[in-house]
Amino acid sequence: MPDGQDLLVDHVYVLRRHEDLRWLPPDLSWHSGNAEARRGSLEQIEKHTRESFVGVVVEERRGNGVLVGDGNWVLTAGHLLGKPGASARVLLHDGREVHAEAAGIDRANNLGLLRLREKVNLRSLDFAAWEERRERHFYAAWWQPAQGAEQTARATPLWIESAFYGTLWAEDLPEPAQSGAVLLDADSRVVGVLTRRSRFGGTLFSKAQPARDQWDRLCRGEAWGGWLRGAGPSLGVRFASSADGCRVETINDGVKTPLEPGDLVISIAGRRIEQPAEIDSALAEALPGDSLPLEVRRRGEVRKLAVVVIARPN
Numbered sequence: 001m002p003d004g005q006d007l008l009v010d011h012v013y014v015l016r017r018h019e020d021l022r023w024l025p026p027d028l029s030w031h032s033g034n035a036e037a038r039r040g041s042l043e044q045i046e047k048h049t050r051e052s053f054v055g056v057v058v059e060e061r062r063g064n065g066v067l068v069g070d071g072n073w074v075l076t077a078g079h080l081l082g083k084p085g086a087s088a089r090v091l092l093h094d095g096r097e098v099h100a101e102a103a104g105i106d107r108a109n110n111l112g113l114l115r116l117r118e119k120v121n122l123r124s125l126d127f128a129a130w131e132e133r134r135e136r137h138f139y140a141a142w143w144q145p146a147q148g149a150e151q152t153a154r155a156t157p158l159w160i161e162s163a164f165y166g167t168l169w170a171e172d173l174p175e176p177a178q179s180g181a182v183l184l185d186a187d188s189r190v191v192g193v194l195t196r197r198s199r200f201g202g203t204l205f206s207k208a209q210p211a212r213d214q215w216d217r218l219c220r221g222e223a224w225g226g227w228l229r230g231a232g233p234s235l236g237v238r239f240a241s242s243a244d245g246c247r248v249e250t251i252n253d254g255v256k257t258p259l260e261p262g263d264l265v266i267s268i269a270g271r272r273i274e275q276p277a278e279i280d281s282a283l284a285e286a287l288p289g290d291s292l293p294l295e296v297r298r299r300g301e302v303r304k305l306a307v308v309v310i311a312r313p314n
Contacts (some may be wrong), residue, residue, distance in 0.1 A: 041157075041186055042140055042156075045188055046155045049066075049142065049155075050093055051067075051093050051094070052066050052124060053065075053066055054093070055091030056091075056180055057088060057091065058080055058082060058089075061080055062178060063080040063179040065114065065193075068124050069124055069215075071120060071122060072120075073114065074090055074100065074113070075112075075114075075190065075211055077112060077179040077180045077193055077194065077206070078106060078107055078227075079110055079195070079227070079233075079311070080112065080179050082287065083288050083289065086101065086102040087101055088100045090114065098117065098118055098120060099117045102114055103218055104214075104223060105223040105224075106210055106214060107232065107285070108224070108225030108226060110193075111206055111210060113211065115219075126190070127190050127211065128185050128189035130168070130191065139157070139184065139185055139191060140155050140158060140183075140184050141155070141181055141182065141183050142181060142184070143155075143156065143173055143178070143181035143194065146176040154174075156173060158183065159171045163207075167205065167206060167207065169202055170204075172202050178194075179194055179195060180193060181193070181194035182194070183205045183208075192206060192207050193205060196231065225285075226285050227280070227283070227284050232284060233283055233286055233310060234283070234310060235279070235283075237259055239265070241275055242264070245273070245275075246265045246274060246275055246276050246279070247262065247264055248262060248264075248265065255310065258306070262298070263296040264296060265296055266294075266296060268283070269282060287309065288309055289309065290309045291306050294306070294307050
């Protein structure tokens with residue numbers, strides 16, 4: 001300081017331009033200035049929503065979800081369900097297990113709805129439209145660590161870094177989490193569903209509002225839109241770029257496929273493939289179990305194959 005005295009700094013914000021002032025929190029207690037205020041808000045959310053957060057098991061894939069609607073539905077990540085009609089198990093906070101089936105899937109937003117086969121008489125949560133909240137407000141996430149099926153669910157305050165299209169980019173959770181973790185606002189309303197980590201760091205939540213807007217379609221068991229890149233089903237193999245095009249590099253463990261390492265993929269369902277990135281686009285509207293025609297070049301010969309699409313590992 002000019003008078004030679006020391007100054008204890010609690011927060012430092014680096015701004016590149018004047019417009020960045022909008023990212024400053026209006027009340028630092030919601031970010032990190034007042035731990036007691038944050039803890040109090042988190043405790044209220046935990047108290048009101050603990051029983052609403054559930055585990056979801058579909059085949060070998062594990063994730064999470066949240067009770068919504070009239071308590072007979074669970075909102076989760078669409079890629080976890082795979083396709084409408086898939087059988088699932090829902091694990092409740094009190095140790096009960098309820099059978100369920102996948103209803104609708106909004107592939108474009110990676111949101112899916114499960115229908116419980118029996119009423120559970122637990123609290124279901126309402127949706128919050130993102131327009132009603134902004135990045136600078138307080139949020140919390142219910143989540144479960146990705147490693148270890150028996151790990152306890154946790155609630156953690158989260159700071160939203162940015163919102164774009166149907167996605168909310170939040171800071172990192174303390175450790176990798178299962179898909180389907182739920183983002184809540186201070187009023188215990190559902191704001192988003194965790195779908196994946198960002199390659200730039202942080203976690204990505206699909207906005208929950210499209211599920212509210214398309215509720216009837218989801219309840220009817222419809223599936224629509226194209227999967228977000230990296231979220232949809234796969235062919236169960238790893239591809240690599242080569243001078244000749246898109247080459248099959250390895251077959252994933254446990255996958256049965258007519259493809260072989262070294263095959264050059266020419267087309268999928270009539271769509272020409274030249275780079276591995278084009279595989280996801282070709283599968284954008286596919287569902288696990290679909291059989292797709294492929295053309296490959298194997299040891300100089302063009303071969304026609306039929307490959308079954310499988311669910312992407314969670």
